[in-house]
Every structure is written in structure tokens, then in C-alpha cells.
Amino acid sequence: MGLVGVAAVVSLVVWFWLLLGNGMFWRTDVRLPDVGEGRTAGEPWPPVAVIVPARDEAEVLPLSLPSLLAQDYPGPVGVFLVDDGSTDGTGDVARRLAGGGVVLTVTSPGEPPAGWTGKLWALEHGIALARRGDPAPEYLLLTDADIAHEADSLRVLVAAAESHGLDLVSQMARLRVATFWERMLVPAFVYFFAQLYPFRRVNRPGGRTAAAAGGCVLLRDEAAARAGVPASVRQAVIDDVSLARAVRRAGGRIWLGLADRVESVRPYPGLGDLWRMVSRSAYAQLRHRPSLLVGTVAGLCVVYLVPPLALLIGVVAGSPVAAVAGGLAWLVMAATYVPMLRYYRLTAALAPALPFTALLYLLMTVDSARQHHRGRGAAWKGRTYPRPSDA
Incomplete structure (x- = not known):
């Protein structure tokens, strides 16, 4: 089946698990419950x-x-x-x-x-x-x-x-x-x-x-x-x-x-503004552990980058397994992203671009680790915070 085909099948399996077994994370209907007025007439509200x-x-x-x-x-x-x-x-x-x-x-x-x-x-x-x-x-x-x-x-x-x-x-x-x-x-x-x-x-x-x-x-x-x-x-x-x-x-x-x-x-407004917002804390999310960083980068590659690459390589190289598995994984990925785009009142046509967006987040995470190891991690508005164990 080839390495690309194996990676595409793994990615497809992961996406089916994310679709069905990860708490329905892709749904956007978790909103505050309707409780009416919340109090009977004359009942005091808490300070x-x-x-x-x-x-x-x-x-x-x-x-x-x-x-x-x-x-x-x-x-x-x-x-x-x-x-x-x-x-x-x-x-x-x-x-x-x-x-x-x-x-x-x-x-x-x-x-x-x-x-x-x-x-x-x-x-x-x-x-x-x-x-x-x-x-x-x-x-x-x-x-x-x-x-x-x-x-x-x-x-x-x-x-x-x-x-x-x-x-x-x-x-x-x-x-x-x-x-x-x-x-x-x-x-x-x-x-x-x-x-x-x-x-x-x-x-x-x-x-x-x-x-x-x-x-x-x-x-x-x-x-x-x-x-x-x-x-x-x-x-x-x-x-x-x-x-x-x-x-x-x-x-x-x-x-x-x-x-x-x-x-x-x-x-x-610009990519740099969003980059700074994400990179200031991305490595902290990984508890400043290089092993978690490596695992995260590998996971992002398999889950988000492999599907479009496998589809392209499969079509060009004539590998039906890579093309079909990669295409299906990309389709499931895009489908799970559509509800969030609709919540933001954006067109569903942006959904297939999610691998590109994931690549940017991967680079932001790596940059966050780089800044941390250069002593500039978790910097925000003139302050830089060390990892908790270093404080």
C-alpha cells in the first residue's frame, strides 16, 4: 500500500474517531439553556x-x-x-x-x-x-x-x-x-x-x-x-x-x-496580530515539554496535512488507496468544520482550507516553543512569564 497510503488510512481512522468519539466537539449547539425569567416575581436576585x-x-x-x-x-x-x-x-x-x-x-x-x-x-x-x-x-x-x-x-x-x-x-x-x-x-x-x-x-x-x-x-x-x-x-x-x-x-x-x-x-487585523496571540501561550498549553511538542507536531501533520497531500500524491502516482483515504479524511475534516463557520456566519467554502490553517497553527506552536527557549515565552504587553516550576 505504501507509506503514503498507510498514513492516509491512519488519518481517516482518526477522523472517524474524532467525528463519532470525541464528545461531538464539532457541534455548535451547546448554548446557555433557556430558563425563562429565572426568578419568580418578587424573588430577590443575588448580588x-x-x-x-x-x-x-x-x-x-x-x-x-x-x-x-x-x-x-x-x-x-x-x-x-x-x-x-x-x-x-x-x-x-x-x-x-x-x-x-x-x-x-x-x-x-x-x-x-x-x-x-x-x-x-x-x-x-x-x-x-x-x-x-x-x-x-x-x-x-x-x-x-x-x-x-x-x-x-x-x-x-x-x-x-x-x-x-x-x-x-x-x-x-x-x-x-x-x-x-x-x-x-x-x-x-x-x-x-x-x-x-x-x-x-x-x-x-x-x-x-x-x-x-x-x-x-x-x-x-x-x-x-x-x-x-x-x-x-x-x-x-x-x-x-x-x-x-x-x-x-x-x-x-x-x-x-x-x-x-x-x-x-x-x-x-493582520496575521502577525493573531500569530502573537496564539504563540504567547501555545507552548504553555503543552506544559513546556519538548516531548509533547514533538507529539503535537506529528499529530497535526497526520491529522490535518496528510489528507490533502495523500489525495494529491495518490492521484499523481496512481495510488487509489492513498487518494481515496486521503480524500475521505479531508472530506470528514471539512464537514466537521462547517458548523463552526456557520456559527461565525461565514461561507462553508472556507472549510477545505482547514489544512492550511492548521499548518499555520503548527508553525505558531513551534514558534511559541522557540520563543520560550530564547527567554521570550509567554510574553504579553511588556511582561514575560516563566514556566511555573521556574518561578
Whole structure:
């Protein structure tokens, strides 16, 4: 059958397993359940503190912060924007945006101590400040500075948590897909994330898979205290997944799905912008292990690159096994990608280009490892974080 034919058959088998045995990762119907009003008339809603860590976010705050200050949540709510050492006037911009029905508090904790990432130190500071309020929050909404919320977003999140006994409710915000490179890479980013952390497995009570999307995390304050977060994950570069794991280890129930009411307003207009976003943490996802890097590169090659190459080689060399197996694997791959493209309101014609996109992500991952070994790994907005064991 030849080496190419064997590789194509292996790839096809893997794709059938991914299609049927990986938690239906390709489906995009995991959304917040409809809970109606979430409260009977006259029943009080729990107090909520919204914590927004922000470092050099003056450009996007006018597009995101007003959406938090205009929430129609029926209970007590306050927004705490934590200015994490910004140099672009982030705090001043936030203060100018204050207004509406929700009280805004702008604060700054100073530089993070050794062993803390800036975002988690900002969350620790904001949560501590919120807990000193009256009333103290029963829920914490941890949301990034580039995330805009529909007016009913907070109410729906709390209603879902209360109705289903959830300690952590997280939504993967719909990211921007305005430019060519955003359309090529952003849906694939969410697709690959769901492949690693199938939402149905995350949401299974008592399941082993745990993940969250850091842009929008509603966390029961009691569960946060029980899990010791953010302090217990203070070194984590991929903080959302680490936080979800800590909550689950402490006995909490978690839920993760795609968002309908939450969107990112941050632009990634060029390939370089998206490259930096991915490469800063890709090697951390592999726990900075060269063996995992080699395995990941090999896996990406077999799963994503072999099918189109096998089809081409099989046609040119007259190998029906390579051509048929490669073509079928490529077809299954593209078919599983179509639902994500539709979620992003993009044409399904982009689906066959997934191998090219996967190649770019492979190169970003290798570059992430290269930067780490040159002392520039996990760099973001002027800070570089070591691997946890080196801190």
C-alpha cells in the first residue's frame, strides 16, 4: 500500500474517531439553556460583582465597558475595573465612561508580586475589593476588557447558574471575523479549542475534562473561596482552563458553551496580530515539554496535512488507496468544520482550507516553543512569564 497510503488510512481512522468519539466537539449547539425569567416575581436576585482586569485597553474600553454599565440585571451589581499597570490612560478612559445604572469602581493593585501573572493579580485585587462591599457578592463575573455584553447577558448567566446548580458558567465569546486573516484563523481557533476540550465532556457532572473561556466566566463566590482561586492558580498563563480545573477539583459544577450575547471587540487585523496571540501561550498549553511538542507536531501533520497531500500524491502516482483515504479524511475534516463557520456566519467554502490553517497553527506552536527557549515565552504587553516550576 505504501507509506503514503498507510498514513492516509491512519488519518481517516482518526477522523472517524474524532467525528463519532470525541464528545461531538464539532457541534455548535451547546448554548446557555433557556430558563425563562429565572426568578419568580418578587424573588430577590443575588448580588454580583463584575471584575474587569485591564492592561493598556484604552482603545477597546469605549466599545465594551458601556455594555457592562448598562446591564438590566434586577439585583445589586457593581463593576470593578482593575487597571493593571497601564501606560495608555486605561483608568482615565474608564472613569470618563462611568454612568448608567451600574456603579463603576476603578482601582489599581500595582505590579504583581513574584509568582503571579498580571491578570490573576488584578483579579485577586478586584475580588478582594468586591468582597468588602455591602452587600457582598454571591457571584463574580470575570470578563476581559475587550468583551461586550448584551443588556441581558448577566441576568441570563445568573439564571442559568441558579436554575442548574452551577458553580462556574463560562461562554466562549464570539470573536471578530472582519478581515481575511480573522476569517481564516479565528473560527479555527475555537474549533481547535473545542477539539481539545469538548464542551459536552466539560459539562458532564463529575467528568474529568475541565475548561473555561476566560473572556466570560460567572463564578459563584463560595466556589471561588473553596477552590482558593485566583491564588491557587496564580502562575497560570492559560488561566481560564486552570481556574476551571481548580473549581472542579474542589467539587464545583462547571459549564462551558458558545455565546449568543457576548462578543469580543478586539481587532486582530493582520496575521502577525493573531500569530502573537496564539504563540504567547501555545507552548504553555503543552506544559513546556519538548516531548509533547514533538507529539503535537506529528499529530497535526497526520491529522490535518496528510489528507490533502495523500489525495494529491495518490492521484499523481496512481495510488487509489492513498487518494481515496486521503480524500475521505479531508472530506470528514471539512464537514466537521462547517458548523463552526456557520456559527461565525461565514461561507462553508472556507472549510477545505482547514489544512492550511492548521499548518499555520503548527508553525505558531513551534514558534511559541522557540520563543520560550530564547527567554521570550509567554510574553504579553511588556511582561514575560516563566514556566511555573521556574518561578
